[in-house]
Amino acid sequence: MSGLAEQLAVGADDAVWGGLTPCGTSSWEALGEPVLRPRVRRLAAVFGLPACSRADAWYELSGARRLRDAAGEGVYRRALDAGSRGGFIGPRLSRQVEVDVIRTFAEHAEFFACPQSGGCERGALDAGAAADESGAECAGRGSLAAGLRRVLRATCILNPRVGYVQGLNYIGGLLLVVHELARKAKQGAGQAGAAGGAVAEEAASEAAVGAPEASEASEAPEASEASEASEASEASEAAEAAAAVALVRDRAEAEERCAWVLHAVTTRVWPGLFEPTLSGCRVAMQAAESVLRARVPRAATALDECGLGLSLVVPRVLLSGFVSAMPLADAARCWDATLLAAAGRSDVDFASSALRLGVQICCGVLRACANGLARAVQLGEAQRFQAVAMVLQDLTPASGSVLEHALKAPCRLTPAEFRAEWEKAALAAAVPAQRQARPVRWTRGHRAPRHR
Amino acid sequence: MAAASSSVDDAYDYLFKLVLIGDSGVGKTNLLSQFARSEFNLASKATIGVEFAWKNVTIEGDVIKAQIWDTAGQERYRAITNAYYRGAVGALLVYDIAKRVTFDHVEAWLKEVREHADSKIVVMLVGNKSDLSQLRQVSTDEAQELAKREGLAFIETSALTKSGVDTTFSRILEEIHRIVKEQELDRGDDDAAAVVADGEAVVVDDDKADAKAPSGGCCK
Numbered sequence: 001m002s003g004l005a006e007q008l009a010v011g012a013d014d015a016v017w018g019g020l021t022p023c024g025t026s027s028w029e030a031l032g033e034p035v036l037r038p039r040v041r042r043l044a045a046v047f048g049l050p051a052c053s054r055a056d057a058w059y060e061l062s063g064a065r066r067l068r069d070a071a072g073e074g075v076y077r078r079a080l081d082a083g084s085r086g087g088f089i090g091p092r093l094s095r096q097v098e099v100d101v102i103r104t105f106a107e108h109a110e111f112f113a114c115p116q117s118g119g120c121e122r123g124a125l126d127a128g129a130a131a132d133e134s135g136a137e138c139a140g141r142g143s144l145a146a147g148l149r150r151v152l153r154a155t156c157i158l159n160p161r162v163g164y165v166q167g168l169n170y171i172g173g174l175l176l177v178v179h180e181l182a183r184k185a186k187q188g189a190g191q192a193g194a195a196g197g198a199v200a201e202e203a204a205s206e207a208a209v210g211a212p213e214a215s216e217a218s219e220a221p222e223a224s225e226a227s228e229a230s231e232a233s234e235a236s237e238a239a240e241a242a243a244a245v246a247l248v249r250d251r252a253e254a255e256e257r258c259a260w261v262l263h264a265v266t267t268r269v270w271p272g273l274f275e276p277t278l279s280g281c282r283v284a285m286q287a288a289e290s291v292l293r294a295r296v297p298r299a300a301t302a303l304d305e306c307g308l309g310l311s312l313v314v315p316r317v318l319l320s321g322f323v324s325a326m327p328l329a330d331a332a333r334c335w336d337a338t339l340l341a342a343a344g345r346s347d348v349d350f351a352s353s354a355l356r357l358g359v360q361i362c363c364g365v366l367r368a369c370a371n372g373l374a375r376a377v378q379l380g381e382a383q384r385f386q387a388v389a390m391v392l393q394d395l396t397p398a399s400g401s402v403l404e405h406a407l408k409a410p411c412r413l414t415p416a417e418f419r420a421e422w423e424k425a426a427l428a429a430a431v432p433a434q435r436q437a438r439p440v441r442w443t444r445g446h447r448a449p450r451h452r
Numbered sequence: 453m454a455a456a457s458s459s460v461d462d463a464y465d466y467l468f469k470l471v472l473i474g475d476s477g478v479g480k481t482n483l484l485s486q487f488a489r490s491e492f493n494l495a496s497k498a499t500i501g502v503e504f505a506w507k508n509v510t511i512e513g514d515v516i517k518a519q520i521w522d523t524a525g526q527e528r529y530r531a532i533t534n535a536y537y538r539g540a541v542g543a544l545l546v547y548d549i550a551k552r553v554t555f556d557h558v559e560a561w562l563k564e565v566r567e568h569a570d571s572k573i574v575v576m577l578v579g580n581k582s583d584l585s586q587l588r589q590v591s592t593d594e595a596q597e598l599a600k601r602e603g604l605a606f607i608e609t610s611a612l613t614k615s616g617v618d619t620t621f622s623r624i625l626e627e628i629h630r631i632v633k634e635q636e637l638d639r640g641d642d643d644a645a646a647v648v649a650d651g652e653a654v655v656v657d658d659d660k661a662d663a664k665a666p667s668g669g670c671c672k
Binding site: 091092095096099100103104106107165166167169170276277278279281282285307309311312313314315316319320324382385386389393 | 463464476477494495496497498500501502503504506517524525526527528529531532533535539553
């Protein structure tokens with residue numbers, strides 16, 4: 001299985017983006033201005049943002065940077081400290097985070113996590129991060145899993161009301177991979193000249209990643225590499241140390257950014273979706289169902305036939321931030337589209353646009369599966385359920401086209417159409433117990449009567 | 453992820469829907485994949501939303517199609533899983549023998565089932581991860597006691613070694629099968645026989661179950 005970062009790095013970045021965002025040197029400064037131009041925005045929506053600019057772009061577009069600036073210095077640090085002691089999270093959430101951290105992307109070397117008791121040889125990917133003193137429990141603290149644990153705990157404290165919801169682990173994981181990719185790209189470009197430390201770090205991390213497979217291979221080449229390395233080590237010792245310090249610093253910064261983006265996702269981008277009652281998610285389910293019924297009746301009928309409502313698909317798509325419903329690269333592109341659709345709008349419209357994209361993508365997922373669903377339904381009664389369930393479970397064969405479907409008819413919704421659907425759904429989904437949890441009030445929707 | 457354990461077009465006499473419930477991380481998904489596909493994945497992903505598996509089992513000459521629903525364990529997800537219990541005739545309530553707290557939540561889960569599922573649903577208490585005996589925090593006796601008190605069947609399993617997994621599913625399916633048969637006998641009706649002959653599903657759905665289930669529930 002290829003690395004997660006590689007999965008994200010593939011794509012026609014250069015062909016599409018040309019010289020606009022040369023990987024490594026560019027960041028938000030290069031991309032920020034043009035990406036808000038309609039034409040570039042459409043380009044990004046269709047082809048995705050350049051992989052190495054995503055970290056910066058999402059940090060900006062989600063509003064995470066502004067949240068962080070507004071919160072002031074040290075807020076994250078304090079959250080992190082409290083989080084590492086398990087304080088203020090409560091045993092239940094703390095346990096839930098732990099249960100999920102060790103099984104998030106656990107099949108990938110970058111994440112290979114470790115139980116707290118230790119035994120995490122494969123988790124210890126990065127010698128450099130051993131200098132990290134922030135209270136991680138085990139030797140695997142260099143792995144992204146350890147970072148994910150810190151990010152999720154800190155997020156719980158940044159937003160105690162939402163805390164941790166299963167699914168945020170996938171979003172957090174994706175964010176960490178995106179940042180790791182950006183860090184490597186930046187390092188590759190920035191330090192290409194001053195080889196020493198960067199190369200040593202890359203090599204070390206490369207070796208660690210390859211270790212499980214390499215250990216099976218013959219010993220001889222490894223030994224000779226090792227001796228070469230030891231000769232070179234005297235010269236590069238200082239550089240290595242500097243690189244290690246830089247690595248720890250960069251990773252800590254990346255983790256903090258991830259935590260703020262996650263915070264932005266639960267509060268600004270998709271407010272209400274992750275509430276304790278999942279109220280926003282229920283509204284989204286209603287809205288998606290209504291849209292699907294009107295616009296992709298084939299898929300809706302297929303689900304009806306088997307008694308399988310959208311309740312199965314929508315939470316999986318939205319609460320996992322697309323990650324558990326499609327390949328990682330597609331999930332990242334869905335985030336590009338979602339954040340770009342919302343970019344530059346004021347708060348209410350921002351969330352409305354982001355939720356609109358979420359609902360469109362849910363419909364896109366099912367639109368992409370519509371043929372498979374329709375075929376499944378034509379089978380006899382005895383086979384129908386399995387066949388439909390298999391399509392739903394899999395979802396992936398249709399991937400790649402999901403975003404394409406989501407952005408055009410019949411799944412595409414105008415902001416006004418979406419507001420109408422959402423309000424209708426909110427009424428239908430409302431239950432007395434959680435009146436206050438109604439996710440977003442569309443004041444503008446009330447003010448602007450539609451003539452249709 | 454899901455794969456039918458046998459060919460898709462097999463006919464069956466009964467269709468039983470089972471749900472898997474219990475705290476996060478107790479091994480629900482692995483229990484299911486062991487039963488349906490003889491697979492175990494140490495790095496299995498957290499279930500978001502709902503997943504399914506199915507398998508045909510033969511009991512007393514009847515082909516039973518077990519359709520099993522697996523869902524996210526976090527408490528918060530109960531808000532969106534109401535539909536999940538609809539039509540279920542059996543529930544496996546899973547806890548982790550090496551994590552006390554997952555056993556402490558069993559009663560809350562029972563309440564959840566009794567609120568949302570049909571009152572005649574067959575519930576079986578399953579202590580998973582029995583391979584972790586050196587880390588055991590919940591004794592067999594204690595669990596047995598709870599099961600007795602609540603009128604549940606009880607078994608310990610290891611999804612890792614597959615110990616007890618097949619027994620778990622066959623026991624709960626046999627129990628359901630027995631109840632459905634009793635119902636048919638009670639009614640003495642030809643309808644049921646006719647339906648079975650057609651190879652159609654007999655689903656004990658909410659309305660019918662109320663009408664035809666024997667008093668006293670399922671688990672004596």
